[in-house]
Amino acid sequence: xxxxxxxxxxxxxxxxxxxxxxxxxxxxxxxxxxxxxxxxxxxxxxxxxxxxxxxxxxxxxxxxxxxxxxxxxxxxxxxxxxxxxxxxxxxxxxxxxxxxxxxxxxxxxxxxxxxxxxxxxxxxxxxxxxxxxxxxxxxxxxxxxxxxxxxxxxxxxxxxxxxxxxxxxxxxxxxxxxxxxxxxxxxxxxxxxxxxxxxxxxxxxxxxxxxxxxxxxxxxxxxxxxxxxxxxxxxxxxxxxxxxxxxxxxxxxxxxxxxxxxxxxxxxxxxxxxxxxxxxxxxxxxxxxxxxxxxxxxxxxxxxxxxxxxxxxxxxxxxxxxxxxxxxxxxxxxxxxxxxxxxxxxxxxxxxxxxxxxxxxxxxxxxxxxxxxxxxxxxxxxxxxxxxxxxxxxxxxxxxxxxxxxxxxxxxxxxxxxxxxxxxxxxxxxxxxxxxxxxxxxxxxxxxxxxxxxxxxxxxxxxxxxxxxxxxxxxxxxxxxxxxxxxxxxxxxxxxxxxxxxxxxxxxxxxxxxxxxxxxxxxxxxxxxxxxxxxxxxxxxxxxxxxxxxxxxxxxxxxxxxxxxxxxxxxxxxxxxxxxxxxxxxxxxxxxxxxxxxxxxxxxxxxxxxxxxxxxxxxxxxxxxxxxxxxxxxxxxxxxxxxxxxxxxxxxxxxxxxxxxxxxxxxxxxxxxx
Numbered sequence: 087x088x089x090x091x092x093x094x095x096x097x098x099x100x101x102x103x104x105x106x107x108x109x110x111x112x113x114x115x116x117x118x119x120x121x122x123x124x125x126x127x128x129x130x131x132x133x134x135x136x137x138x139x140x141x142x143x144x145x146x147x148x149x150x151x152x153x154x155x156x157x158x159x160x161x162x163x164x165x166x167x168x169x170x171x172x173x174x175x176x177x178x179x180x181x182x183x184x185x186x187x188x189x190x191x192x193x194x195x196x197x198x199x200x201x202x203x204x205x206x207x208x209x210x211x212x213x214x215x216x217x218x219x220x221x222x223x224x225x226x227x228x229x230x231x232x233x234x235x236x237x238x239x240x241x242x243x244x245x246x247x248x249x250x251x252x253x254x255x256x257x258x259x260x261x262x263x264x265x266x267x268x269x270x271x272x273x274x275x276x277x278x279x280x281x282x283x284x285x286x287x288x289x290x291x292x293x294x295x296x297x298x299x300x301x302x303x304x305x306x307x308x309x310x311x312x313x314x315x316x317x318x319x320x321x322x323x324x325x326x327x328x329x330x331x332x333x334x335x336x337x338x339x340x341x342x343x344x345x346x347x348x349x350x351x352x353x354x355x356x357x358x359x360x361x362x363x364x365x366x367x368x369x370x371x372x373x374x375x376x377x378x379x380x381x382x383x384x385x386x387x388x389x390x391x392x393x394x395x396x397x398x399x400x401x402x403x404x405x406x407x408x409x410x411x412x413x414x415x416x417x418x419x420x421x422x423x424x425x426x427x428x429x430x431x432x433x434x435x436x437x438x439x440x441x442x443x444x445x446x447x448x449x450x451x452x453x454x455x456x457x458x459x460x461x462x463x464x465x466x467x468x469x470x471x472x473x474x475x476x477x478x479x480x481x482x483x484x485x486x487x488x489x490x491x492x493x494x495x496x497x498x499x500x501x502x503x504x505x506x507x508x509x510x511x512x513x514x515x516x517x518x519x520x521x522x523x524x525x526x527x528x529x530x531x532x533x534x535x536x537x538x539x540x541x542x543x544x545x546x547x548x549x550x551x552x553x554x555x556x557x558x559x560x561x562x563x564x565x566x567x568x569x570x571x572x573x574x575x576x577x578x579x580x581x582x583x584x585x586x587x588x589x590x591x592x593x594x595x596x597x598x599x600x601x602x603x604x605x606x607x608x609x610x611x612x613x614x615x616x617x618x619x620x621x622x623x624x625x626x627x628x629x630x631x632x633x634x635x636x637x638x639x640x641x642x643x644x645x646x647x648x649x650x651x652x653x654x655x656x657x658x659x660x661x662x663x664x665x666x667x668x669x670x671x672x673x674x675x676x677x678x679x680x681x682x683x684x685x686x687x688x689x690x691x692x693x694x695x696x697x698x699x700x701x702x703x704x705x706x707x708x709x710x711x712x713x714x715x716x717x718x719x720x721x722x723x724x725x726x727x728x729x730x731x732x733x734x735x736x737x738x739x740x741x742x743x744x745x746x747x748x749x750x751x752x753x754x755x756x757x758x759x760x
Contacts, residue, residue, distance in 0.1 A: 130156065130157035130158065131157050132155060132156075132157040132158040132161055132201060132203050132206055132207075132208055133155065133156055133157050133208065134153070134154065134155055134156075134199075134201070134208065134210055135154055135155065135156040136154070136634070136635065137210055137630060137631070137634045138151060138152065138153045138199050138210050138212045139151075139212060139631060139632045139634075140212045140213040140214070140215070140451075140452075140631070140632060141212070141214055141215075142214075142215045142216075142217050142310065142311065143186060143189040143193075143214065143215070143216050143217070144189065144216075144217060144218070144219055144311070145189055145190070145191070145216055145217065145218050145248070146188060146189060146190075147188075147189050148185070148186055148187050148188065148189065149185075149186050149189065150183050150184065150185050150186075151183070151184040151197070151212060151214070152182065152183050152184075153165065153182045153183070153184065153199035153201070153210070154182060155182070155201040155208070157203075158201075158203030158204075158206065159203060159204070160203065161201045161202060161203040162201070162202045162203070163181075163182035163199065163200070163201045164179060164199075164200050164202075165179040165184045165197055165198070165199055165200075166197065166198045166200060167195065167196070167197055167198075168195065168196055168197075168198070169196075169198045169209070169211070170198075173197075174192060174193060176188055176190065176193060177193055182199070184197060184199070184214075186214070189216045190216060191216050193214060193216055194214060194215050194216045195213070195214060196211055196212070196213055196214075196450060197211070197212055197213075197214055198210070198211050198212075199212070210630075211450060213449060213450060213451075215310065217247075217248055217249065217309070217310060217311035218246075218247045218248035218311055219247060219311045219312045219314065220245050220246070220247035220251035220307040220308060220309050220311060220312060220313065220314040221245060221246050221247060221307075221314055222243070222244070222245045222253075222305055222306075222307050222314045222315065222316040223244045223245060223246060224242040224243060224244040224305075224316075225241065225242065225243070225303075225305055225316050225317070225318035226316065227316050227317075228317065228319070229316070229317075229318045229319070230318070230319045230321055231318055231319070231320050231321065232321045232323060233295050233320065233321070233322055233323070234295075234322075234323055234324070234325055234327075235295060235296060235297065235322060235323070235324055235325060236294055236295065236325070237294075237295055238291060238292065238293050238294070238295065239291070239292040239295050239299070239320060240289060240290075240291055241255070241289065241290040241291075241292070241303055241305075241318055241320070242288070242289050243255060243288035243289065243290065243305035243307075244288065245288075245305070245307030245314065247307065247309050247311055247314075248309075248311065249309050249310055249311070250309065251307040251308055251309035251311075251314070252307070252308060252309070252539070252617060253288040253305055253306065253307045254305075254306050254617070255284065255290045255303060255304065255305060255306075256303070256304045256306065257301050257302070257303055257304075258301050258302050258303075259304065261619075262282070262284065262290070263618075268280055268281045268282050269282045269283075269284065270282070270283055270284070271283070271284050271286070272284065272285045272286045272351075273286065281293050281294055285347065288305070289347075290303070291347065292320075295322055296322065297322050299320060299322055300320055300321055300322040301320060302317055302318075302319055302320075303317065303318045303319075303320055304316070304317045304318075305317075305318070308549070310541075313549060435507060435511065435524055435526075437473065438511070438521065438522075438523040438524045439523065439524055439525075439526060439527070440464075440469060440472065440522065440523030440524065440525055440534060441472075441525065441527065442525040442527070442528075442532060444464050444465060444468050444469065445462040445463070445464055445487070445489065445525070445532075445534075446462060446463050446464070447462060447463045448460050448461070448462040448489065449461045449462070451626065451628060451631060451632075452626075452628035452629075452630055452631020452632060452633070452634070453628070453629065453630035453631060454490055454626065454627045454628055454629055454630075455494075455499055455502060455627055455629055455644065456490060456491065456492045456493065456494050456499055456502070456503050457490070457491035457492055457493030457494060457530055458491045458493070459488065459489065459490055459491070459626055459627075459628055459631075460488075460489040460491070461486060461487075461488060461489070461537065462486070462487050462489050463484050463485065463486055463487065464484070464485060464487045464522065464534070465482045465483060465484055465485075466483045466484075466485050466522075467480045467481070467482055467483045468482075469522065469523060485536075485537075486537040486538065486539065487522055487534050487535065487536065487537050488519075488534070488535040488536070488537045488624065488626060489532050489533070489534055489535075490503075490506075490532065490533040490535065490625075490626075491530045491531070491532055492529075492530050492531040492532070492533070493529075493530045503533070506533065506625055507521065507524075507533060508603070509598065509603050509605070509625075510535060510625075512601055512603065513597055513598060513601055513603065515593070515594060515597040516593075516620070516622075517590045517591070517593045517594035517597070517620070517621055517622055517623060518594045518597060518598070518622060518623050519535050519536040519537070519614065519622045519623065519624045519625075520535070520536040521533070521534070521535060521536075522534035522535065522536055535624060535625070536622070536624075537614060537624075538614040538615060538616045538617075538622065539616060539617050540614070540615045540616060540617055541614060541615070542610070542611055542612075542613065542614050542615075542624075542626065543587075543610040543611070543613035543614065543615050543621060543675075543676075543680075544609075544610040544611045544613075544633075544675070544680045545680075546615050547579075547610060547675065547676065547679045547680035548679065548680045550578055550579050550679055551679050552578070555679065559681060562685075562686075563681070563682070563685035563686055564685075564686075579676075579679075581708075581710065581745055582742070582745045582746065582749055583619065584676050584677055584708075585710075585713070585738065585741055585742050585745055586619065586742065587615075587619070587621050587676050588673045588676060588713070588738050589735065589738045589739060589742055590620065590621035590622075591608075591613065591621055591623065591669060591672060591673065592669065592731060592734050592735040592738050593735060594621070594622070594623035595608065595623070595665055595666075595669050595731050595734075596731035596732055596734070596735050598623075598665070599662045599665070599730070599731045599732075604660050604661060604662060604664070604665050605623065605625070605665050605668070606654075606660050606664070606665070606668075607625065607627055607646050607649070607668070608623070608649070608665055608668035608669055608671075608672050609636070609646060609649050609668065609671065609672055609675070610672055610675040610676070610680055611626065611628065611633045611636065612624055612625055612626055612627060613672070629644045635682075636648065636649075636682070638689045638693070640655070640693070643658075646668075647689055647692055647693060647696075648671070648682070648683040648684055648692055649667075649668045649671045649672075649683065650664065650667070650668065651663075651664050651667035651668075651721075651723075651725070652696050652699070652723060653725060654667075655693070655696055656696070656697065661725065662730075662731070663725035663726070663728045664725070665731075666720050666728045666729065666730075666731065666734070667720055667721060667728065669720065669731075669734070670703075670716075670717040670720035670721055671683060671703075671721075673713070673717060674703065674706065674717065677706040677708050677709045678706050683703075684701070699723065703717070703718075703721050705717065705718070710741060710745075712737070712740075712741055712744075713737075713738070713741055716729070716734065716737050716738075720734070
């Protein structure tokens with residue numbers, strides 16, 4: 087039975103990092119009066135309270151980023167660009183606060199807050215992005231499109247913004263996806279026969295329009311800068327009833343556009359055929375040349391004899407490369423390099439080696455348990471060439487990738503790094519991110535994990551909040567947990583969408599459990615989501631950065647306190663059953679739109695309630711009763727009373743079937759009433 091469910095889509099763009107530019111303009115002396123903090127006791131350790139976090143500013147607006155420190159005697163706080171450079175023109179620092187008066191693109195980049203107290207100093211890096219909020223140009227607000235029955239309707243969706251937004255169509259708030267009957271994406275197998283086609287440029291084409299197609303269609307554009315949405319009313323008329331103003335304009339234009347699209351598609355197909363034919367010819371010619379060179383090389387090798395084989399550092403060469411076991415025997419006492427040697431000796435990860443020169447547009451997201459966590463881009467075609475030794479010419483396929491740097495030499499953290507490598511190298515599943523490769527030719531080593539176009543699940547859920555929901559949440563738990571809502575209300579997640587996300591997460595966790603692996607940090611912040619509403623389990627684990635408040639240091643270990651079961655917190659006992667507990671907490675986040683668990687309690691209060699066995703979860707009112715009962719079982723105090731992931735997946739699948747049946751019945755009833 088397949089565990090992947092991909093029948094649902096959702097037009098919400100989640101935050102992605104934009105490009106970083108680096109410029110500087112004025113001297114350090116331009117900093118204004120620095121901020122001096124008074125500690126409660128002279129013995130307190132100098133630390134940030136709270137840690138500064140990255141921020142996005144709208145172009146031509148102003149903003150502030152606070153850097154507050156505690157401890158020490160009289161610490162001095164200063165801001166720098168790129169760790170040591172002076173702040174650029176238009177950016178100032180006063181009393182520990184970084185201020186931007188008129189945000190420009192040149193202000194984007196990395197900034198460092200440095201607190202100094204005598205000989206002691208601490209630093210924290212943040213990223214400032216200057217963005218342009220998406221704006222939907224077409225359709226215009228409240229636009230109407232009149233079409234005659236049997237003709238083609240062309241609905242254009244054009245949006246501007248920086249970074250460039252992605253666009254999606256919905257019909258009466260129901261998402262139009264390629265899985266629906268009669269809907270196909272341009273270039274797909276069913277595009278030639280489908281009645282409704284979603285074009286790659288955002289245009290929606292409806293062929294052979296009927297009166298049933300008359301409805302309200304919405305175009306949603308989203309990016310890291312936010313969301314925007316405009317609606318278009320499609321009005322279908324019988325032949326001869328089309329208003330005069332529309333009959334010769336819109337309908338005729340729709341036909342012309344449809345013919346143009348079809349013509350362009352045919353030209354594209356012919357161009358691809360010519361390209362493929364030339365490419366095969368070049369490969370054939372290159373193959374003949376390589377065969378001749380190999381023959382000449384073999385003859386030369388026979389002439390020279392075996393005694394003339396080249397030596398390098400006293401090690402025999404094999405096909406011009408050092409033998410793996412000889413290469414690893416060199417003197418290197420670094421524990422970090424020991425991972426590379428152990429990996430290559432076993433051959434387990436050797437095939438995953440990727441040169442770090444393939445990584446571009448690296449942006450620091452925060453810091454994890456091993457070191458910095460970055461977001462970068464990589465050309466997957468180049469990675470494929472490395473694996474398959476294929477040097478054929480192919481168009482680049484740039485994809486986002488999560489980079490986890492290994493800078494620690496602590497034995498516990500090294501073991502955790504190897505454990506995560508084991509998870510993502512062994513598990514192959516649609517709802518688990520792929521291990522793209524390892525950059526281990528130099529230190530620090532990089533673990534490269536698949537990322538998605540819509541980013542992490544937590545930010546996605548926050549983006550679906552309305553202004554009213556966000557205001558209610560802040561009034562209930564306090565302003566410390568406030569998040570800025572999207573500039574415009576976005577279509578909320580329906581009950582079916584939330585159940586789908588829960589099913590995806592259950593499928594991923596079930597696959598890990600089947601491989602006898604544990605994740606140990608399942609949460610919305612450690613899941614990513616694609617533009618097809620496909621959830622994937624990942625592992626950014628940003629213990630320092632925007633998510634640092636969701637972690638707690640206990641017994642020299644940083645743990646996700648609010649997500650862990652009692653046995654993991656108090657005894658360090660991790661198992662599949664502890665993952666079950668965390669799975670339930672993540673589903674709770676999905677239904678509460680990324681609320682912080684037990685937000686009214688501070689960390690010490692949560693820990694105290696865990697110790698005295700008085701911490702209780704509450705079921706959100708939006709959650710189906712059947713699912714609420716399942717989550718309560720997952721939160722059982724005793725691990726043996728918690729269900730297996732196979733059982734969890736079966737129950738969520740059954741819930742999905744019920745919701746799908748209800749949704750289908752409701753749509754049928756609505757059509758009957760119309």
